[in-house]
Amino acid sequence: MKNVANRARAYILLAVCVLLGVMPGAAPAMADGSSSSYNYSYWGEPVASPAAYQATELWTGDSLGTGPLKDPSDMHVTPDGDIYVLDTGNNRILILDSQFKLERIIDSFKQDGAVQTFQSPLGLFVTENKDLYIADTGNRRVVQLDSGDNVVKVVDSPQSEQLPENFTFQPVRLVVDKAQRLYVMATGVYDGFMEFNSGGDFTSFIGANKVTIDPVEYFWKRISTQAQRSQMVMYTPTEFSNLDINEEGFIYATNGQRSNNVKKLNAQGSDILRRLGYWEPEGDIYATVTTGYTRLADIDIGDSEMYSILDANHGRVFTYNGDGYLLYVFGGMGNQLGYFNTPAALERVGDDFIVLDKALGEITVFRSTEYGRTLNQAVRSYYNGDEEQALQLFRQTINMNANLDFAYSGIGKAILRQGDYAEAMKYFKQSMDKTNYSKAYLLYRKQVLRAHFTEIVAAVFLLVIAVFAWIKFRKMKVRKKVVPREQRAG
Amino acid sequence: MNKELVKYPFELMAHPFNGFWDLKYDRSRKTNLVISFIILGLMVLTNVLSTQYSGFLVSMYNPNYMNSLLEVLYVLIPVIFWTVANWSITTLMDGEGKFVEIFTSTCFAMLPLVIINLPWIWLSNYISLQEASFYYFSGSLATIWFIFLLFVGNMTVQQFTPGKTIVTILLTVAAMAFMAFLCLLFFSLVQQIINFSMTIYQEIVLRS
Structure with a gap:
């Protein structure tokens, strides 16, 4: 009896193992997590992949020598490697060199002789000649400082017929193109990004998201009365969640949707992102109710049209090439090095990545492994046309x-x-x-x-002759058969 | 005689009205059944071979999940469901078709699917993406021909008017869906019963 029970237990164990092993829809996270990563195959299955990036360092406010960071929300890295960190809760901007050594702190500026400070600024951008743009959200303005911290201009309370009467300007994130045009993502604006000309005047909206309608909600809305309808949520296009600009002046934008959440906008505001990969560039292609859906928080554009998106729900960074093929995935949620609590911003420093954690006030540095470097180089060579x-x-x-x-x-x-x-x-x-x-x-x-041209022609020729011969042969046979019958009749 | 037997299903394909009339009234049931099973076998063969040997450009199967036995079932189960459902419906609607006749007419109707799709399995390995439209075109042609034959076959075998045939075919599809639902229900219940008794058995065995 005992023996039978043991055997039964072994079978059940085996069955459980087999079932767990072949479950294709299981969460893509690997069991050991630390060393291996994943990618999506053509068939949409998560397949094992070596880690392309590994977390190597962690910087906190204390190790930077600035005191704890409080809810930092944005970063920017200049081409020469200076890192600008926006310490929102402390209303200041930290400027670090590429080795994370503190260069200086900006917490105020002088305007018309009076000292002005920031109030919970949420976004910043640095141009090539080191002009610093700050989305000073609490003060409802965008401040431009030159490299000597002098005010160049302040953009506030934009005036336009396109804006509603009681419009309050709350800039959240911003980018600046080479022609000094300013693109601002602002709260409560559903028409896309606000574009300002180099003089700081509002010109137009660009690249609005499309309205997505839930069929069930639409049905209820159709059968409800006017009074009920006014109580319901309005259909509005989703707001963008972040944006970045590449060297050619194309804006890459993310929104909070589950899919179709990455856009590359041209000057007219239409989406020109190439989606030739096996799957849409949208983070995890599988989501379950328990693990939650992808919610993109930031996007960063690298060289050779590579771009990376940061999924705030799972703490993962997905990198795609210009055609939309998924290159590698790293990161995750957790307490160890390389895992996040509330990832908020993603930037590249050369070939490395830095990720800003908002609640913990930490910056994690990811350095490429040999696999990651090789893959990056391969994509670059291919992009540059060096096929060899x-x-x-x-x-x-x-x-x-x-x-x-x-x-x-x-x-x-x-x-x-x-x-x-x-x-x-x-x-x-x-x-x-x-x-x-x-x-x-x-x-x-x-x-x-x-x-094989000659052989083929010869074969066809022979085949035609054979068919003709066969037909002739058949006719002769039939004639022979017919003849005796006629004789019999006669 | 033998040669004529081979010709017969092809003649039915080209002249379905006469062909199905012959099938119902003139031909012996036994030869009909033999030919039907041959066509059904060829259909199964076509389905299995196409999953494995279709050209790369037109194949949509994940080779990791290819299962020949399931492919066999994908042909047999719809045919069985269709025949049973159609018989059940037409019996209630005063159809003159016997069960065997419905089955044979269904199998005969599948002949275009075989003779068009079977050579294409081989041919699809030698086409480019532009030429693949021919592949898809002949595939749809075969399907349309099959549906037409199924319609004519059902009409002739049951001696229905065209309108009534369409109604019965729609009802048959509904009945098939219902049967599928019942089967799923049945199997899931059986599974649960087995699970339940297994658990009880384990409980008893492990406690003793």
Whole structure:
């Protein structure tokens, strides 16, 4: 009896193991978490991937020598590596060099002889010539300071026919383009970003989100009375949650939706983000009610059209290349190094990432692993058109991570350029890249047909002759059969 | 004789009104059944082969989850459901079709699906993405032909008017959905009963 029970227990244990092992929809987080990461395959399954980035340092207000940070909400890194941290709760801006050594603190500025301070500022931006723009949210203004902390201009209470009568200007995040145009994300504005010209005058809105309607809610709204309807929530487009600008002047914006939450806006405000990847660039493609949905808090644009988004709900950073293929994922929620409590801002310092945690007032530094560096370099070489080097680097990448489906496509493209069509087809098949596979296949087919032209023509010729001969033969046979019957009749 | 037997389903495909009339009134039930099972077998074969051997450009199957036995069921279960549901409905609606006749006419109607899709499995390995539209076109052609044959077959076998046939076909689809629901209910209940008795067994065994 005991024996049977033991065996039964073993079977159940086995069944449980098998079930857990093959569960495809299970949360993508890995069991050990620390060393490995994941990526999404063509089939939408989370597959194991080596870590591309690892947390190496943690900076708090104390280790920076500035006293504790209080609800810091934004960061900006200049091309030469200076890090600007906006310490919202303490109403100050910390300027650090790339080694996190404190350079100076800005907590006030002089305007017309009077000293002015900030009141819970939420966003900042630094231009190439180190002009500092601060979204001074509590004071309802945007302040521009030059590199010597002198006020250049203050933008407040914008006037326009497009704005409502009782409009209060509460800037939250902002970017500035090369023509000194200012794009401000403001609370309570559903028409997109507010664009100001270099003189600080409001010109227009840009890039509004579309209204999304829940069918169930729509149904209830249809059958309710006017009085009930006025009590309900209005359909308004979702607000943006953050924005960044790249060197070419395109604004990348995120919003709080579950999907379609990343946009690349051109000057007209239309979305031109390339979505050629296996899955939409929107963070985790699977979400469950228990783990919660992706909610993007920040976006950062790197070189070669790479961009990263920060999911505030799961604390993960997703990086995509310009075509929208997911490169790597890192981060998470937790208490250890490399995990966050309330991630708020994401920036790149060279090839490294820094993530700002709002509630803890900490900055985590992530440095690339060899895998991450190789992949970054591969994407860069490919973007710059150096296919030879991209081929080498992508080969190294898949040696480290055979699950990275899109890397095979990069190899395939380089091989296709070299003229080895059959080999290129193999790689495109591996990356499930049907368009390029078809291109390679057409070239391959032409090559084969051309090489065996004589044989093929000869075969067709012989076949035609054979068919004719067969028909002739059949006719003769029929005639022979017919003849005796006629004789019989006669 | 043998040659004519091979020709017969193809003639039915081209001239369905005469063909299904012959199937109901002139042909022996036994030959009909034999041909039906051959066509059904070929249909199963087509389905299984297409999951495995379709060209990369047109294949949509995740090879990790490909299961031939399930592919067999994906053909057999709809046919069984259709036949049972159609028989149940038409019996109530004064149809003249016997169960066997419904089954054979359904199987005969599937012939276009086989003779168009089976060669395409092989051919689809030699097409580009632009030429894939031919693949999809012939696929839809086969489906439309199949539906037309199913319609004519049902009409002839039951001796219905076209309008009544459409109504019965719609009712049949509804009945199939209902059957699927009942089957799911049945199996989930059986599963729970098995689970329950298993738990009791374990409880007893582990306590002794």
